[in-house]
Amino acid sequence: MHVSLDEARSSFAALLASRLAAHELAPLAACYGRILAQDLSALVSHPSATDSALDGVACREADTLQASPDTPARLRLIGESRAGAAFPGAVSTGEAVRIYTGAPLPDGADAICPVEQLRDAGEGHTELLRPASPRDVRHAGSDFRAGEVVLRAGQLLTPQRVALAAALGHARLPVRPRLRVGLLSTGDEVVEPGERLQEGQVYNSNLYGLLGLVQQSGHETLMLGSAPDSPRALSQALERAGGADLLLTSGGVSMGRYDLVRDLLIEDGEVAFWKVRMRPGGPALCGSWRGTPLFGLPGNPVSALVVFEVLVRPALTGLPTRTVRLRAGENFRALPDKTAFWRGVLREGAVVEYPKQASSVLRSLSESDVLVIVPEGQPVRAGEEVEVMLS
Numbered sequence: 262m263h264v265s266l267d268e269a270r271s272s273f274a275a276l277l278a279s280r281l282a283a284h285e286l287a288p289l290a291a292c293y294g295r296i297l298a299q300d301l302s303a304l305v306s307h308p309s310a311t312d313s314a315l316d317g318v319a320c321r322e323a324d325t326l327q328a329s330p331d332t333p334a335r336l337r338l339i340g341e342s343r344a345g346a347a348f349p350g351a352v353s354t355g356e357a358v359r360i361y362t363g364a365p366l367p368d369g370a371d372a373i374c375p376v377e378q379l380r381d382a383g384e385g386h387t388e389l390l391r392p393a394s395p396r397d398v399r400h401a402g403s404d405f406r407a408g409e410v411v412l413r414a415g416q417l418l419t420p421q422r423v424a425l426a427a428a429l430g431h432a433r434l435p436v437r438p439r440l441r442v443g444l445l446s447t448g449d450e451v452v453e454p455g456e457r458l459q460e461g462q463v464y465n466s467n468l469y470g471l472l473g474l475v476q477q478s479g480h481e482t483l484m485l486g487s488a489p490d491s492p493r494a495l496s497q498a499l500e501r502a503g504g505a506d507l508l509l510t511s512g513g514v515s516m517g518r519y520d521l522v523r524d525l526l527i528e529d530g531e532v533a534f535w536k537v538r539m540r541p542g543g544p545a546l547c548g549s550w551r552g553t554p555l556f557g558l559p560g561n562p563v564s565a566l567v568v569f570e571v572l573v574r575p576a577l578t579g580l581p582t583r584t585v586r587l588r589a590g591e592n593f594r595a596l597p598d599k600t601a602f603w604r605g606v607l608r609e610g611a612v613v614e615y616p617k618q619a620s621s622v623l624r625s626l627s628e629s630d631v632l633v634i635v636p637e638g639q640p641v642r643a644g645e646e647v648e649v650m651l652s
């Protein structure tokens with residue numbers, strides 16, 4: 262019986278839940294691509310003191326309101342404020358302090374005039390050619406305040422967010438555990454790239470798609486090679502994954518005599534679901550083998566990678582699939598009982614269909630820009646908006 266996309270996602274997530282529940286502390290430099298496990302608050306405020314956004318002078322705005330090249334505001338220079346060496350005194354009417362970007366604003370000053378708008382007036386004075394601006398004062402805590410939650414549990418740690426975490430004052434971050442994911446390709450016909458290909462054989466492209474996708478999702482991979490179509494060879498290959506948190510297989514989940522992965526689960530584990538209301542990827546299989554969660558991806562190369570994006574990645578990252586809406590540049594057909602994920606190409610601000618949609622055409626993923634999501638029985642007309650995933 263075919264399950265819905267939501268049922269498939271929650272069923273797989275439930276199988277992984279206990280393994281993903283823990284968290285560990287990782288140094289910042291090891292956090293790229295990992296998932297934050299707890300909310301993160303700022304340990305300090307930024308800026309830590311009210312400071313200047315420009316190199317120039319700090320003064321009182323009221324002294325400079327009429328300043329122009331013809332009627333410059335003449336101010337007496339009384340000192341300097343540098344990052345790390347604040348001016349110790351206060352600025353009074355008619356006075357200015359030289360200041361540099363990021364240096365603390367002296368007491369009494371409320372505005373900045375940049376160096377490009379200054380003219381030397383001799384005798385320890387400077388002339389402002391335009392009014393000093395309070396907008397170039399950066400107030401303490403205006404970016405974030407100590408104690409404020411700035412990053413949220415579940416966020417993917419991109420380089421930008423790791424940089425922000427460093428700015429918040431954290432040296433180590435609570436991250437979700439890395440699962441060890443065993444990857445196994447199945448099929449007598451599957452051959453490693455670099456070897457000689459006989460007629461009827463196919464190179465093991467699925468492995469090289471899945472390897473990268475698992476790593477991109479923040480987890481470790483364990484290469485189990487490929488297994489021929491025999492129950493014994495299959496279980497021997499999976500045994501090599503001792504200690505894996507998840508087994509990811511490709512091929513052998515459809516209706517053929519040699520589609521053996523499901524039999525393996527029936528005999529030595531449990532089937533959580535088999536067949537999902539989606540295309541490509543209908544025959545996806547999920548369950549556990551000897552207590553280890555197993556996801557059986559279909560062998561067709563497009564199906565394997567699309568099922569990963571739609572069903573596997575959300576569970577591995579804990580993040581929902583990110584979609585955007587685009588204008589359809591042509592009609593997209595719907596399937597009566599399956600959500601379709603058609604490969605789409607961006608053209609003139611709209612999305613059109615990639616010409617070859619067969620699940621065996623791996624080029625369709627390489628040459629398309631998005632996966633167009635067409636819900637069951639709801640065709641999309643040209644000009645309407647359609648939801649897409651980046652592929």
Ligand SMILES: Nc1nc2c(c(=O)[nH]1)N[C@H]1C(S)=C(S)[C@@H](COP(=O)(O)OP(=O)(O)OC[C@H]3O[C@@H](n4cnc5c(N)ncnc54)[C@H](O)[C@@H]3O)O[C@H]1N2
Nearest residue numbers: 446463464465466467512513514515516520559560561564
């Ligand atoms: N009678 C039916 N036949 C099929 C059905 C069906 O419902 N009834 N479903 C079709 C669909 S949809 C898909 S998808 C495939 C899935 O089949 P399997 O998961 O059993 O995969 P295989 O039969 O082993 O291989 C399918 C195809 O993919 C190539 N392949 C396999 N492994 C790799 C790999 N590691 N790298 C690259 N390519 C691979 C394989 O050579 C086949 O061409 O079943 C349909 N059939």
Ligand code: MOO
Nearest residue numbers: 541542543564620
């Ligand atoms: O849906 Mo299969 O997964 O199209 O070839």
